[in-house]
Amino acid sequence: MKRTIVATVNNTSGVMNRITGLFARRQFNIDSITVGMTENPSVSRMTFVVSVDNQRGLDQVIKQLNKQVDVLKVRDITDDATVERELALIKVVSAPQHRGEISALAEPFRASVVDVGRESITLQVTGDQQKVEALIDLLKPYGIKELARTGITAFKRGTTKSDFETPKYSIIH
Amino acid sequence: MGPKMEEVQGRKLKEEYQEMTGASMLIQALGREKVDVIFGYPGGANLSTYDEIYRTGIHHVLARHEQGAVHAAEGYARVSGKPGVCVVTSGPGATNVVTGIADAMIDSLPLIVITGQVATSAIGTDAFQEADVIGVTMPITKHNFQAREVEDLPRMIKEAFHIATTGRPGPVLIDLPKDVASTSGIFNYEQSIDLPGYQPTVIPNKLQIKKLADAVTEAKKPVVLTGAGILHAHGADELMEYITKQQIPVASTLLGLGAFPGNHELFLGMVGMHGTYTGNMALHEADLLISIGARFDDRVTGNLKYFAPNAKVAHIDIDPAEIGKNIETQIPVVGDAKEALRMLNEYDGTPGEFSAWKEQLNSWEEEYPLWYKEEGESLKPQRLMEMIYEETKGEAVVTTDVGQHQMWAAQYYKFDNPNCWVTSGGLGTMGFGFPAAIGAQFAAPDKQVVAVLGDAGFQMTAQEMSILQELNLPVKIILVNNASLGMVRQWQELFYDQRYSNSIFPIQPDFVKMADAYNIKGWKIEDPNEMQAALREALDYEGPVLMDCRVEKDENVYPMIAPGKGHHEMEGIKP
Numbered sequence: 103m104k105r106t107i108v109a110t111v112n113n114t115s116g117v118m119n120r121i122t123g124l125f126a127r128r129q130f131n132i133d134s135i136t137v138g139m140t141e142n143p144s145v146s147r148m149t150f151v152v153s154v155d156n157q158r159g160l161d162q163v164i165k166q167l168n169k170q171v172d173v174l175k176v177r178d179i180t181d182d183a184t185v186e187r188e189l190a191l192i193k194v195v196s197a198p199q200h201r202g203e204i205s206a207l208a209e210p211f212r213a214s215v216v217d218v219g220r221e222s223i224t225l226q227v228t229g230d231q232q233k234v235e236a237l238i239d240l241l242k243p244y245g246i247k248e249l250a251r252t253g254i255t256a257f258k259r260g261t262t263k264s265d266f267e268t269p270k271y272s273i274i275h
Numbered sequence: 276m277g278p279k280m281e282e283v284q285g286r287k288l289k290e291e292y293q294e295m296t297g298a299s300m301l302i303q304a305l306g307r308e309k310v311d312v313i314f315g316y317p318g319g320a321n322l323s324t325y326d327e328i329y330r331t332g333i334h335h336v337l338a339r340h341e342q343g344a345v346h347a348a349e350g351y352a353r354v355s356g357k358p359g360v361c362v363v364t365s366g367p368g369a370t371n372v373v374t375g376i377a378d379a380m381i382d383s384l385p386l387i388v389i390t391g392q393v394a395t396s397a398i399g400t401d402a403f404q405e406a407d408v409i410g411v412t413m414p415i416t417k418h419n420f421q422a423r424e425v426e427d428l429p430r431m432i433k434e435a436f437h438i439a440t441t442g443r444p445g446p447v448l449i450d451l452p453k454d455v456a457s458t459s460g461i462f463n464y465e466q467s468i469d470l471p472g473y474q475p476t477v478i479p480n481k482l483q484i485k486k487l488a489d490a491v492t493e494a495k496k497p498v499v500l501t502g503a504g505i506l507h508a509h510g511a512d513e514l515m516e517y518i519t520k521q522q523i524p525v526a527s528t529l530l531g532l533g534a535f536p537g538n539h540e541l542f543l544g545m546v547g548m549h550g551t552y553t554g555n556m557a558l559h560e561a562d563l564l565i566s567i568g569a570r571f572d573d574r575v576t577g578n579l580k581y582f583a584p585n586a587k588v589a590h591i592d593i594d595p596a597e598i599g600k601n602i603e604t605q606i607p608v609v610g611d612a613k614e615a616l617r618m619l620n621e622y623d624g625t626p627g628e629f630s631a632w633k634e635q636l637n638s639w640e641e642e643y644p645l646w647y648k649e650e651g652e653s654l655k656p657q658r659l660m661e662m663i664y665e666e667t668k669g670e671a672v673v674t675t676d677v678g679q680h681q682m683w684a685a686q687y688y689k690f691d692n693p694n695c696w697v698t699s700g701g702l703g704t705m706g707f708g709f710p711a712a713i714g715a716q717f718a719a720p721d722k723q724v725v726a727v728l729g730d731a732g733f734q735m736t737a738q739e740m741s742i743l744q745e746l747n748l749p750v751k752i753i754l755v756n757n758a759s760l761g762m763v764r765q766w767q768e769l770f771y772d773q774r775y776s777n778s779i780f781p782i783q784p785d786f787v788k789m790a791d792a793y794n795i796k797g798w799k800i801e802d803p804n805e806m807q808a809a810l811r812e813a814l815d816y817e818g819p820v821l822m823d824c825r826v827e828k829d830e831n832v833y834p835m836i837a838p839g840k841g842h843h844e845m846e847g848i849k850p
Contacts, residue, residue, distance in 0.1 A: 115421075123413055127414050158599055162596065162599075165595050166596055169594070171438060171472050173472050174471050174472045
């Protein structure tokens with residue numbers, strides 16, 4: 103199963119190395135890592151998407167991360183209400199006559215054209231992983247020349263709907 | 276940068292605001308941490324530190340190889356309960372301590388390792404004697420630091436001692452570049468420790484303790500598995516109180532030996548690959564397994580599929596990551612072993628009723644005790660261990676390397692007291708036992724220290740005989756000499772159709788002559804009938820001693836759980 107884990111870490115040299123080294127030597131599978139500064143310049147925020155086999159594997163990832171002195175807080179936000187975003191740059195093979203078609207395809211995804219070449223067009227898309235993947239799938243038939251993805255970065259939402267507002271059952275169907 | 280000397284002159288001039296070099300800070304800080312001995316080796320990148328050692332006269336023991344220094348620091352840490360301190364130079368000096376650091380990491384020994392480093396301006400240029408020690412030791416230290424600014428050094432040292440000795444102990448490394456060691460700065464050692472990412476849980480959750488206590492009341496076949504966590508927590512007295520009260524049989528891991536007296540009627544012996552039949556079967560049949568400060572290492576559990584199949588598992592560990600890592604745990608208790616036991620002792624639960632269970636264990640013990648064939652002309656290594664136990668009355672500190680001699684020592688020397696057993700468990704490091712004995716002797720100057728070593732492992736760190744000679748340190752080296760890599764030979768015999776690839780030494784040095792070269796009294800014993808008297812003489816001898824004991828060469832360690840097998844599938848039990 104895929105889980106999204108967010109960690110705040112000390113923004114000191116070598117922290118990224120500590121974390122990726124830990125993942126490699128414990129045989130944890132990572133789909134993506136993003137890292138960047140937070141509102142506090144001495145603290146960085148990392149977002150991992152990991153593949154684990156079971157709950158015990160997930161527990162180990164979190165516990166081993168927590169053991170690192172430079173890791174301040176770890177949270178599995180997969181089941182929380184979150185804002186998740188990834189950015190992808192997609193260079194698609196495109197003869198001039200296909201440009202319009204590709205642009206039209208990009209529109210519902212709110213992807214923008216950021217570069218145009220004689221034989222290619224580059225799109226930028228942001229969104230959750232499913233959206234990014236859906237667009238990539240659509241563009242595949244045209245031929246993808248290059249693809250760069252940032253990986254997911256994520257946040258817990260500021261307000262979450264409480265159980266009171268969304269009853270789990272209803273007497274009227 | 277902190278305030279300069281002129282700026283603090285007006286204030287009350289406290290010691291902690293003195294201006295001094297990084298090297299001087301280091302030695303001052305070690306003094307504040309009450310370090311009474313450093314094991315180390317000088318080199319180009321730590322000359323300033325060694326100059327400070329020279330000028331202050333802080334107690335330093337010069338090893339003959341950095342590996343010797345770090346293992347000595349480990350032995351010191353294991354016996355004293357205080358962090359062992361090891362100071363080495365950059366590059367090869369640092370890489371030579373890597374084995375010891377990894378050993379300390381996996382066996383949870385508190386170490387402070389100070390490595391020299393090339394000057395900050397040269398870092399990353401492949402300078403002379405440069406190695407990326409932070410990168411190399413990242414996975415094998417609890418934490419490591421590189422001091423790039425001299426003002427950071429006091430804080431780092433303070434944090435290093437805190438991290439190494441609290442929670443689950445472990446090695447912490449400080450990489451000290453040459454220019455930082457010789458640059459001056461303000462020494463402030465009064466600052467408080469601020470590590471928001473490091474907050475070990477010491478006091479266990481009361482509800483979990485209650486759950487555990489209630490499980491004991493309900494259990495019919497409980498067993499306590501003791502690990503080194505009890506020793507690190509200094510919880511042997513609390514354990515004794517708990518067992519006396521609850522009357523639960525006790526089995527031990529290799530590293531936990533001594534936490535509970537080996538001669539106690541409720542003691543079942545060591546468990547695992549070469550554990551006792553009773554100990555292993557107790558785990559296999561138990562309905563409640565209470566692990567205290569042990570981590571379910573694969574050498575303990577055997578095949579996980581068959582491990583403790585009927586047991587509810589309670590696991591007390593200060594490291595939450597150990598709980599549930601290998602074994603599914605029903606009652607997790609995160610906290611210090613001593614605190615957990617203290618709380619269990621305070622909890623007023625109904626004691627359980629285990630007489631039938633104890634009867635079963637006793638009958639196994641009677642039917643399948645540890646055993647070896649006593650016939651034959653040559654000295655039996657198992658008998659040698661019994662003799663060491665008899666002659667030291669179980670009061671010595673025993674150190675070992677890894678392999679057959681280690682297992683025989685664990686089986687036949689009954690560890691009656693805590694912190695008297697120093698062995699390389701997790702990493703299984705050859706060459707560990709001898710230098711560890713040197714460190715142990717510094718930690719316990721009034722105790723007899725016996726280094727039980729294989730003839731192969733001894734040759735990996737034998738150069739440290741210089742320390743014995745130089746300081747007339749009365750360590751007793753007992754070589755269990757079978758002229759082979761005994762455990763490798765045993766596995767080749769059992770699992771590789773007796774193809775003894777590179778495990779039998781075609782030649783050996785004359786160990787007595789080697790000892791003689793270091794002015795150490797040496798004996799060679801071949802006749803088993805002479806062994807005990809010679810051993811007595813050696814132990815009574817005032818200075819260091821080496822005994823080359825020629826033991827039965829083909830002897831194997833039994834009983835044994837073969838790889839992939841479960842506790843109920845032991846081989847080599849008494850017929």
